[in-house]
Amino acid sequence: MAQMQFWDAIRRAYDEEMARDPMVITMGEDVAVAGGTYKATNGLYETYGGERVIDTPISEGSFMGIATGASMLGVRPVVEIMSVNFAWLAMDQLFNSAAKIRYMSGGQLMCPLVVRSPGGTAHQLAAQHSARMEKVFMGIAGLRVVTPSNPKQAYGMLKAAIRCNDPVFINEHERMYNLAGEVPDEEYFHPLEGSEVARPGRDITLFGYNISVHWCLRAAEELSKQGIEAEVVDLFALNPLDREGIKASVSKTHRAIIVEEAEAPVGVGSEVMAIINEECFWELDAPPARVSAVNTPIPYAANLEKLVIPTEKDVVSKVLEVLGRG
Amino acid sequence: MNPLSILSPSGAPREDADPAWSIERVTSLHRAMVRSRVLDRVMGDLQRRGLVSVFAPAQGHEAHIYGALIALRQTDWLFADVRQGAAALYRGFDLRGWLAQLLGASSSAHSGHAHPTEFTARAVNFVSVSSPVGTQIIHASGTAQGMKVKGTQDCSFVWFGPAAAASGDCHVGLNFAGVYKVPAVFYYASSGDPAADEARLGPGVFADRGEGYGIRAVRVDGSDVFAVYAAVSDAIAKARQGHGPTLIEGITGGPDGTADPVARLEGYLTARGEDAEGLRRTIESNFEAEIRGHIDDLLAEGPPETASMFDDVFASPTSQLSEQRAGLETHRRRFAGGVID
Numbered sequence: 001m002a003q004m005q006f007w008d009a010i011r012r013a014y015d016e017e018m019a020r021d022p023m024v025i026t027m028g029e030d031v032a033v034a035g036g037t038y039k040a041t042n043g044l045y046e047t048y049g050g051e052r053v054i055d056t057p058i059s060e061g062s063f064m065g066i067a068t069g070a071s072m073l074g075v076r077p078v079v080e081i082m083s084v085n086f087a088w089l090a091m092d093q094l095f096n097s098a099a100k101i102r103y104m105s106g107g108q109l110m111c112p113l114v115v116r117s118p119g120g121t122a123h124q125l126a127a128q129h130s131a132r133m134e135k136v137f138m139g140i141a142g143l144r145v146v147t148p149s150n151p152k153q154a155y156g157m158l159k160a161a162i163r164c165n166d167p168v169f170i171n172e173h174e175r176m177y178n179l180a181g182e183v184p185d186e187e188y189f190h191p192l193e194g195s196e197v198a199r200p201g202r203d204i205t206l207f208g209y210n211i212s213v214h215w216c217l218r219a220a221e222e223l224s225k226q227g228i229e230a231e232v233v234d235l236f237a238l239n240p241l242d243r244e245g246i247k248a249s250v251s252k253t254h255r256a257i258i259v260e261e262a263e264a265p266v267g268v269g270s271e272v273m274a275i276i277n278e279e280c281f282w283e284l285d286a287p288p289a290r291v292s293a294v295n296t297p298i299p300y301a302a303n304l305e306k307l308v309i310p311t312e313k314d315v316v317s318k319v320l321e322v323l324g325r326g
Numbered sequence: 327m328n329p330l331s332i333l334s335p336s337g338a339p340r341e342d343a344d345p346a347w348s349i350e351r352v353t354s355l356h357r358a359m360v361r362s363r364v365l366d367r368v369m370g371d372l373q374r375r376g377l378v379s380v381f382a383p384a385q386g387h388e389a390h391i392y393g394a395l396i397a398l399r400q401t402d403w404l405f406a407d408v409r410q411g412a413a414a415l416y417r418g419f420d421l422r423g424w425l426a427q428l429l430g431a432s433s434s435a436h437s438g439h440a441h442p443t444e445f446t447a448r449a450v451n452f453v454s455v456s457s458p459v460g461t462q463i464i465h466a467s468g469t470a471q472g473m474k475v476k477g478t479q480d481c482s483f484v485w486f487g488p489a490a491a492a493s494g495d496c497h498v499g500l501n502f503a504g505v506y507k508v509p510a511v512f513y514y515a516s517s518g519d520p521a522a523d524e525a526r527l528g529p530g531v532f533a534d535r536g537e538g539y540g541i542r543a544v545r546v547d548g549s550d551v552f553a554v555y556a557a558v559s560d561a562i563a564k565a566r567q568g569h570g571p572t573l574i575e576g577i578t579g580g581p582d583g584t585a586d587p588v589a590r591l592e593g594y595l596t597a598r599g600e601d602a603e604g605l606r607r608t609i610e611s612n613f614e615a616e617i618r619g620h621i622d623d624l625l626a627e628g629p630p631e632t633a634s635m636f637d638d639v640f641a642s643p644t645s646q647l648s649e650q651r652a653g654l655e656t657h658r659r660r661f662a663g664g665v666i667d
Contacts, residue, residue, distance in 0.1 A: 022475070023475065023476070025475055051474055051475055052475060054471075054506075056502070057498070057501055057502060057505060059498045059501070059502075061464075061494060061495065061498055062464060062498030062499070062501065062502050063502075065461060065464030065465060065467075065468060065495065065498070065499065066464060066467055066468035066471055066502055067468060068464075068465060068468060069464060069465030069466060069467060069468025069469040069470075069471075069472065069482075070468040070469060070471050070472035070475070071468075071472075072403075072453060072465065072468075072469060072472075073403070073469050073472035073473065073476065074472075074476075075472040075475050075476070092458050092461065093461060093464065096456055096457070096458055096461070097456055097461055097465070101446075102638045102639070102640070102641075103439050103637075103638045103639055104436065104439050104440045104441075104444055104446070104454065105435075105436060105439075105440065105446035105448065105454070105638075106434065106435050106436035106437040106439055106440070106637070106638055107437070107637065107638040108435060108436075108446050108447070108448035108449075109446055109448050109453065110641065141639050142639050142640065144640070164641070165641040166640045166641050193644065193645070240644040240645065240646050243645070243646070244645070
């Protein structure tokens, strides 16, 4: 096991898959000559050339459609959208073509397409560079959605997504590319469905994904000092969500909080709460709760930006509230 | 830019451009065009009877379609607009399967999942239009880029009309093609109503847009199947040689606005001593009988099995889809002979 930064784990996955399979290509804004805004495609252009590592015109609808068309031919494109906010421009291609063509053609065609994109607040990038959009992608039939919380997942998910014959959206975070963590030395494929217990506990379940897993882990550490053992479940797959994993943990702890950086409406939290209601309502000792952003676009000023999204302190106080100790 | 034209409205070829094909080749092309017209008529009839929800006839567009098809090879990929569904038949897709898709019958290769105009035939490299028209232009550019990655000598060919031409997808698809010099041929077919086209696209000549993208562009008389063949052949040869894409503007109805592509080819056949009308009548009656026979069989066959609604969402079903499929079975047992079956 070597320590590796998140961006480098992604780069390694690309490199291994592109070396193995000449049909794997990548495209997006500044992915080639510049090596990617977050260095995730660093060096690929030099190794694999301009036919396979493509700096596209700045037009998300264009390169999502180009990748969709190429994927019908059996090419495996990995598209990087520099900021997930710009994915709105590519929605028709992703939702109406890539996600539906297998179904519409009765399985004659497939789109083995991977889209990677970071969302989330970074450092004063404001409303059009900071949105969380996983809630938009996760409800679309035919599109898999995963979201890595650490470099090992980032590496293993990209490798699995490239080999998957479905379109896969990988939701990353702008502030996580320098996060270091252990990545296996040998080849590793992370499942594209399921969830994992990031920290076992008995008193309450904290459901997180991507960056909020870290808030949950820090909150659990803090709560442990107060004698509260929180279980942290990493929902690394958002479509499909792991109903069994959600049910298993809530049936054990009998309390649940979903922690998300996005604003609450129609999001991961509301969906997980619905699943809890459907699967294990009678196991609950308290109503499930959410820790989410307020319902505003992300503001520019540093103080405001910090305030609109949750922190681990919000998680701690919500846990105390649910446990009746607030 | 003058449109390329070979056959006069009466079907007389320009002396310097008569392809002088064997009569078998010309009659085979004529057969395909007449069959297309029979399909239009029968599908229109099925639509009026409520058996097919939507069908866009190819009438008036036969030269755009068959002039291009005879120039392309089987390994080239075709991206259709709404009027070109029958092109898959010319490439060898089975007529019964084609009708099964339109009728949403159980033997449809699409499992009854696709809208009638959204016809895909992977076996013959034919990809459907999308309802948000224009997407096929980008897909064609993308597949052509994929052909470069694969190192094939194939090309992508896409038909589109004024609605798609007015979309943002047309711009970005052509822009990418111009930047990356992909092996693709973009075939714009006007509607046949110049005033309606002007209302969508403005008064300019559509092919002139090619220059702005650095894409070679030509105009062709779209009622002249020989001219379409010549323009497409030239474009494909350039694409295969690595000289990048071509934009072709095919003028529907011909420059005089009146020409009929089938009648024009029949004028040519007559001049070559064939009984064009006799040929047409034989094709019409034989093909219509063949179609009607399949339709009777397909209507007897019935609709797709209900559980097939869960097929092909993903490469393998998620646990939710498996649960929902199982739920359907439970429901069906409870209401056997009732609401679902």
